[in-house]
Each structure stands twice: as structure tokens, then as C-alpha cells.
Amino acid sequence: MNDPTLLSQTEAVKVLAKFFKETQNREADLSIHEDICFPSDEWLHIGSIKLHPRFIDASEEQITPLETALRFGFFDCACRKSEDVTEGIKKLLKDKFRSDLNAEDWNKAENNIQYSLDEIARAVVRTGLINPVLDALTLELLPFRRPTTLVVDTSAVLHGGLDFAVRFLCPSARIKIPAVVQMEILNSSDNYFRLRRTSKHKLSSLSRALYEHAKSQGGQRAIIRLELQTDTEIERTKQGSDPLRGVIRADEEEKSLGLERMQRSFADRLIFETTRDQLEYLPPDHRVMLMTCDQGLARMSLSEGIQPFFFMATKYSQISGQIFTGTNFHPFSDEMFSVSLTSLLWELAVTFGSARLVTKDGKGKFEIYAIGKDIVWQPFHSIQDLLWVDYQIPSRETQLEKAEPAERETIKREVQATKERKAPEIAIVKTKRESIKKVKKKITSLKSGSYSISFATLLQLIEALQSKQSLAWNDCYDLLSIRSEKHLDEYRRFLLAGDFIGEQEGIIKLKDNFYNFWNNLIALNLNEVAISLRKIESFNRFINYLSKNRPTNKQDDLPIGKKAFTSYIILAEICGLALKIPEQGVFSTLKQPSPSNFAQMAWSTYQKLRKGEDYILTGDWFEELASHYSVHPWHAKHLLEQTRGLGLLERFVEGSTPETRFEKHALNIIEVIDGRPLVRKIKLYHGDFLISGSASVSLRIEKRGSWD
Secondary structure (H helix, E strand, O other): OOOOEEEOHHHHHHHHHHHHHOOHHHEEEEEEEOOOOOOOOOOEEEEEEEEOOOOOOOOOOOHHHHHHHHHOOOEEEEEOOHHHHHHHHHHHHHHHHOOOOOHHHHHHHHHHHHHHHHHHHHHHHHHOOOOOEEOHHHHOOOOOOOOEEEEEOHHHHHOOHHHHHHHHOOOOEEEEEOHHHHHHHHHHHHHHHHHHOOOOOOHHHHHHHHHHHHHHHHHHHHHHHHHHOOOOOEEEOOOOOOOOHHHHOOOHHHHHHOHHHHHHHHHHHHHHHHHHHHHHHOOOOOEEEEEEOOHHHHHHHHHOOOOEEEEEOOOHHHOOOOEEEOEEEOOOOOOEEEOOHHHHHHHHHHHHOEEEEEEOOOOOEEEEEOOOOOOOOOHHHHHOOOEEEEEEOOOHHHHHHHOOHHHHHHHHHHHHHHHHHHHHHHHHHHHHHHHHHHHHHHHHHHHOOOOOOOHHHHHHHHHHHHHHOEEEHHHHHHHOOOOOHHHHHHHHHHHHHOOOEEEEOOEEEEOHHHHHHHHHHHOOOHHHHHHHHOOOHHHHHHHHHHHHOOOEOOOOOOOOOHHHHHHHHHHHHHOOOEEEEOOOEEEEOOOOOOHHHHHHHHHHHHHHHHOOOOOEEHHHHHHHHHHHHOOOHHHHHHHHHHHHHOOOEEEEEEOOOOOHHHOOOEEEEEEEEOOEEEEEEEEHHHOOOOOOOOOOOEEEEEEOOOOO
16 A cells, blocks of 8 residues: 555546556445544445446557546446445444443434435435435426525535535526534534544444534535535625524523523524525515425425425435446436546545545555544645545556465466457557557647637537537538638647547547536636637647737737637637737736735726726726736626625726727627527626626726725
């Protein structure tokens, strides 16, 4: 075994690919471990994983299809029967307790064991391998076609409802998490660590510790994942005090009434009051729903006039003996989405303390640890989603050296059989070697060129490829408004240069960079879109040239062809790398300052432009930030809202008729409508870009707090 190493999910994919490369049939057993409740060297077997890599060509390295399979969910997860897992938990607790057990202890432990078993199913739901079972009344409202506020309770966080909403209902769903939800999860965490530090354990306390561990750590990870690893915006509500304090607090003169017993429902009442408060701040046609799988809270919501977003809690008995795949259909469209294998492993490891994959012969292991006696947590672990990984990947040669004499002959026969099976493939590789060299030479020449294309047409082509997955170039004439073979070849060479596609006998084959580019376009993740586009050598040269020559004009000695200049400006604007300002030129916008630094830039720019007036032109403010500070309007817009949220700045706007002399001052952006990315040209001086649906032509900025 190696020394444990901190790895992110992305880094772990490379190690897992090597692990499965040396694993027969690409299959391994899946287990979990809790270091306090289970003996140190014993694991709870909960299922098995079988990887299904897609090998396209015998000349292709095996590691690439394996990494693709891990990232995009090309695997099956088979769950053990519930009775087998239950017996496994009981055996491990017995082995840890190592004492005579009485009936009373067993009775107290039975429920906690069942609850712990169900936490496995809830972890699977949170990853997205299976979806919550929704109430029919709720289901008919989905997907949301207008903004809807969802206030989630603790059960929604623990049982995967929150993850479902973030995954499939945002951005129409606006998530609000009451502070009391965090408090309830933190209370479970405190219970677990109190039991963890206890020197003397009973069977009942061990089973309780296992349940509290899974509930608290799984719940905290769900909220941390939402805060740090998604683009979803959530709001903390202001409901922090007890709305029933005067009603429920026991009167000193009427202690006999015993009203203090109602304290157990305080948390639910606080969550409901948070939901009801939203109705006061929002317009009447804005729907507010309380997401829960708690029947009591759902009934209370109905009785007080608020519609619940109700779903059924998933139990392990519902997934017992079932097989789930990492690639599934989107519940509200004909598209597909995937769950990476590392997402499942990371979720199980955090929920129960550690998880592992082990080969059928027990000689290969991949273990992930989130908590332990010698593991110290740091904030950057959660921010970067890092866990401790320990692995053992024995090759066939290593197995042969360590094997007993009786086993060596078996291993030698397996190695020989593998060589014989691959002999025809090796022969094909040798005969294709020269042709492969020619293809690589051709691709190298492709990457050095520049391309004059319409990004709107490119989006049509990319959308068609994403939908059909496989397409011949001749079919593209019917999909696009292109009739010239030379013009179509321009798009073909562009996609080949960026390693978005490959070709096989005239058929277009999609590559990883294509899927990354498409997914990031849909998510409006401009930084990742820029990374994908900069893999095109000529576009990367163009961006580097812009950064050194500010401003740049078409008459300059450009590193690309003059015909491609306009196309590349649009590409750069779309992914936040440049802005064209009429009569000045093209400015690179590569900087993305922190909110605190941006606050200083925004304030200085406002002071510079105001010239004694309270309001300045919004477009003038955007362009000055781009030309002077290299900040793109897209990022400036979002950074301004962040500074408001941090209490650094406040902005005020006024609407009026824009002056016609600024009509040429426009910016190309991407919008996603009904799941489709589209190009839109916005007028910076109209002001509707700063605040959607509002003619924010003029802007006033005020400092908040004390900062310089």
C-alpha cells in the first residue's frame, strides 16, 4: 500500500483508471467502513461496481476509454440484498463490542442499524444514481416554467431532495435554506463526536454512533456541495428567532400545563415560518413551496395554505438487489446525464468515514478516507473536495513474483491467453502505424490555421452532433444553411483543430473536449468554455496577442488571417476574453478580480466618469472597466452583485431613452433558452444587460462600510 494522499475527484480518476486497467472484467467489490463502530481491518460489503469502457480502436491507449467511462458514468452499481447487509452490520458491531450481548442492548440497537442501512440508499439518491419518488401533485408542476422559491427542510437535505432540485430544477428554482436546518445537522454531528470520544461503548451506543455519523456528515456534505461546487445561488433567510417564543414558553405560574413539551416541534415550526415569510416579500404570482419528505410538516403546510414539494423517503429495501447505472435519462427531457464513479465513492466515504473498491482476488485496493483518528480536517479539503486516498494496484508481473508456485502457472496461462487474444489487434496496429503518422501530420497542419465561421451556425452544428451523437459530414448540408463544400470544411477544420471531434470513415466521432464544451456552454461556465476554445492553436495565439497589444485593430500585424478577425472577436467576447469598443479597438479582458478588489475598481471607475453628476452611463462604466482594468462586462455584472451581497457597494439605476450615438457599442453573449445555447447581441448602453428586463441606462454607485 502507498502512503495516503490527498486527491480531488478529478485526480482520482487517473488512479482509478490504472486500477481498473489491471482488474479482470473491470469489476470490483464496493465496501464502506466506520473506524469507531467497525473493527479496524473489517469492511462492510454493500455491492459491486462493473466498469464498461468503450474501446473504439485497437491502436487507442486503454487508459483514455477507462477515464472517460469513470467520468461519464459508464458503470453498473449492483446493491447487495438488504438482509445480507443488515447481517454484515450486526456482525461487525458484535466483533467490535466483543462482549456478551443482552436482549435490551439488541432492542436499542435494532432501529439504529436499520436507520444506518437506509443512509446508504440516501447517499445513492444524493449522487443522482436514482431520483426521489415525487408526489403526483408536485410532479405535474415540473419542470418549473417560472421562478419558484423552494424552502428546504432538514429531511430534504438528507434524503436527496435538495440535490435533485439543484440538478434538475434550477435556475427556475430559487433555493432557500433556513439556518435551523444547519443547526439540526450540526446537532447530529455533535452527537456523533460525543459518542466517538466516549471511552466505554455499548452495542446501542455504537449503533447510534454509526447512524449519527452517516446522517450528520452526509447532510453537511450536501450543503457544502451546494455552496462550493455548484453555480446555484442560495439565500440565507433572516428567520433566526423563535416565532412561538411567547406562545410556548412555560409560564412560571402555569407550570402544570406542561407546554414546554412542544419544544420538539420548534425546528419544523421555524422552517414553516421561514416559508410563510417569503410570501410577504414576493409578488402574489410567485410560487413558494416547502420541500420536505416529512409527512407531518407537509400536512401542516397544507393546513396553513402553503403547497408542499413532497417526495417519499428512500429506504434501502427499495434498492436491495437492484442494479443502477451511472448514465441515465434526464427526468424532464430526452437528454441524458451522467454520474461519475468518483461522485459515488466520495459520497459514501464522507457519509460513513471511508469507502473502498477491491478486486475479486483481493490483491488490488482503492480506499478513500474522510475521517479517522489520524486524519486532520482543513477548510481547503472541503473547498477543493479533497479526500485521503490509499491504493494498491499490482500488475501481473508483481503478482507473478509474489505468487506461490502453484499459482504461478495459473497466472502465466492467463497472461499468455491475453497475449494471444490481443495478437490480431497488435498486428492491426503495426499495419496502421504509417497511416496514423499521416493523420497526425494532417491534424498538425489543421491546428495552425485560422477560421472564418459564424458562431450561430457553429452552435447549430454542435447541437446536432450532441443530439445525434454520430453524424456524416454529408448530412450536415440538410441541417445548416451551408451549401458550399469549402464553407462546411471551414467548420470541420475548426472542430478538428480544437480536438472536439475525430473522424472515422466519414463519420464524425465526438471527443471529451466536445462534451466539456457543450456542458459548460449550457451551464454558462465561461472560464471552462474559454479553456476548450483555447485548445485551438490559432485562437490561443490571437488571445495572447490581444493581451500584449491593447487595443488591437484589424489593420495590425495579426497572428491570424484577416478574414478570421471578426469571427475570433465574437468567440473572445462570448467566453469573456475580450471586448470590442467602437472607434478604439479590441481590449483583452483576462482579469477576474476578487469581490473586494473589484469594489475598488468599480468605485474608482464611477468616480472617474461621474464628473460632478450622480449618475453615469452604464455602458460607459462597463467599457471603462474593460479598457482600464481588463474586466469583461459579464464578470463585472456578477462581481457587482457579489460586492452588494458582501455589503461593500450599493448600486442604483435609472431608465431613460438611450442615445443613438452609442448603438454600435454592443457585446456578444450566450443565453440558454429551453436548454439550447443561443448567441445574442446586446447594446451595452441600453442598460438591460446589467439588470434583466430593466432599462438601466444610468448607474449610481455608493460605498458601504469603511474600506479603501
